[in-house]
Amino acid sequence: MCDTCGCNVTSGNAHLVTNDGKYTRTEDGKSAITVLKNLLSENDHVAAHNREHFDRHGALAINLMSSPGSGKTALLEATIEALKNEFSIAVIEGDLETENDAERIRNKGVPAIQITTGNACHLDAHMVHDALHKLDSSKIDILFIENVGNLVCPASFDLGQHRNITLLSVTEGDDKPAKYPVMFRAADLMLLTKSDLLAVLDDFDPAKAEHALRHLASEAPxxxxSARKGLGLAQWFEWLRSEIKAQRERVANNETIRPNIQPEGVELHQADSHHHHHDHSHS
Structure with missing residues (x-):
């Protein structure tokens, strides 16, 4: 398991591996691998339940992923401001600590449930399931799940969402899709945020960022x-409208859709965390 950040065991699934939990005891010599596989299997089971819940109520669930500070909450604020009279919106916020982002969303007049993950660098399906008990899903057209700011693990855990959106701020560098392929391969849409800053940045080329995405064999639009300046928001809103329409058609036909989950992200993060832990122990 990941000893450094504890990302595989979360507050949502800890009951499965502690005390007399379902996976407390495993085969000798295979405990870490077995527990990880079991936790992912349990997560997928709960995620499927969450997705059935969304579909039953006709809600579209969208998972927002990015590094910290890319503008996820600012985008949600602008989106709510523009669409709250057109659609019923709710938000689940994921952060290591604080209710700051949820408070920002509530100030826009829509329900927001804050999940504080502690050491876990991503949300999981159990956490989302618990949060759903605090929302009236029958009154939701779009549920945005703002995942913890992290460019690896969030792509590897199915939450029950229908679509993944990866945000890339122009302040981060146009090579991010190449450096973090797991995250960007999972994206159904890539948003290049803070585009108003392109005028003063000479080291970010949107064409290079898109080329890096296409190099991953991704066809995501x-x-x-810029949420702050209102640039490009009309295109974003049209994408949302088309996705809501598609979700309603799927529900009418008793169909659903599962996003592109990247399970190898857990293994990559686990290896990376152990590498850093090893380096630290010899410093």
Whole structure:
């Protein structure tokens, strides 16, 4: 398991591996691998339950992923401001600590449930399931799940969402899709945020960022926008409207859709965390 950040065992699934939990005891010599596989299997089971819940109520669930500070909450604020009279919106916020982002969303007049993950660098399906008990899903058209700011693990855990959106701020560098392929391969849409800063940045080329995405064999659309300045938001809103329409059609036909989950992200993060832990122990 990941000893450094504890990302595989979360507050949502800890009951499965502690005390007399379902996976407390495993085969000798295979405990870490077995527990990880069991936790992912349990997560997928709960995620499927969450997705059935969304579909039953006709809600579209969208998972927002990015590094910290890329503008996820600012995007949600602008989206709520523009669409709250057109659609019923709710938000689940994931952060290591604080209710700051949830408070920002509530100030826009929509329900927001804050999940504080402690040491876990991503949300999981158990956490989302618990949060759903605090929302009236029958009154939701779009549920945005703002995942913890992290460019690896969030792509590897199915939450029950229908779509994944990865945000890339122009302040981060146009090579991020190449450096973090797991995250960007999982994206159904890539948003290049803070695009108003392109005028003063000479080291970010949107074309290079999109080329890096295409190099991953991804056909996800790319939208440049600035939540603060309102640039590109119309295209983003149209994408949302088309997705809501598609979700309603799926529900009418008793169909669903599962996003592109990247399970190898857990293994990559586990290896990376152990590498850093090893380096630290010899410093």
């Amino acid at each position: 790319v939208i440049e926008l």
